[in-house]
Amino acid sequence: MEPDAQLVQLCLRGEGPAWEELVRRHTRRVYNLCYRFTGNGAEAEDLSQEVFLRIYRTLASYREAYGGFATWLTSVTRNLLVDHYRRTRRDRITDSLDDALPKLEEKHSATRAPDKLALAGELSRQVQQALSHLSPELREAVILRDLQGLDYREIQVILQVPEGTVKSRINRGRIELARLLEEMGLRPE
Amino acid sequence: MNWTCTQTEERLSDYLDGLLAGEERREFDLHVAACSRCAPLVRQVSGLVGRLRALEPLEVPPQLVPAILDQTLGPRKEKKEGRSGLFGWLRPVWQPRFAMGAVTVMATLLILLQALGVRPSALTASDFNPTNLYRNANRHAHLVYARGAKFVNDLRVVYEIQSRLRLESPPVPASEPEATPPQPNPQQKTERDGKPGRSAIREPLEFAAILIPVPRSLR
16 A cells, blocks of 8 residues: 555646545545534535545645644644634534533434434444533544544644643543543443 | 642543553552542543544445545546547537527538438438439429429419409309309309308419319310
């Protein structure tokens, strides 16, 4: 398998198949990040498309110094997610009045039908509900660390914050998520 | 050094991620083993991290990758080839405003082919021979001329007979046009349409039609 950097070079020379390979290789990572952050399948799809469109247009500006193509891609995704979060903040404030924590018990009604398919496991669904109640800073930190499996250094590059802040956010995010899941009735193993 | 509950909470992720070493790790372990508040917290968060890492990534919707590729590389190759292949050169004129012109050209071509005696359903190499084309065109021109001349001649005969009959028949009274219609040959008319009271000379064309067999009676 050719390394990402080589595929990027081929893409810049106008090789369509190289771009197709890059897209196929990384779509799952981008989609998962978008889905876990937004909790909505349709939004995650739209955002994933937007991410790859932006990557495609700015491919020439990619440098190895970013810490690898995957890190750069995740960074672009994260920035778009933050933009999207800010854009839709007003809608969410209205929604959140009807979506307080006690309603977490109504697991099935809270998730749209197509999303149920994606979140096949009960645990996956509960984690998604709990994540949606975390602040965006804590949410993205936990997703990047524990769901995407990135290390602290990569997360630091992506979030553009000091290492201490990264660690603190991951720690607080995990504790908060554990508390939320316990409230939802999920027992520790 | 006295390890506190706040420290446990603050360094929990460092502990779980293996970033706590030596003395600190030992202090952490000692505190958690003895603290009834911190023990469940460590158990909970440790369990959560394990579960999160074990979660399978979500499946990507099947339409997502094609949608991304369409958006970035443009429509798929198959469609592109279909358009730019055989009829690609027609694209600049393949527009509604040229439709009327195209239809007119087609009609003209059809008429021309007809006139040249070429049958598109049974084309042969000899159809494109200029001599044959000229012969066919010449034949058609003469045929059309002969048919025209015959038609004019026929009309002339009809009108000639009509005008002679008009001279022979008595003038129609203005007061009772229906009662005594001028009928040069009532028997013939009745045979034709079975309406003896109808005027026979009011319409020249109809009269002419009646008169087609008349030359027999005039013989």
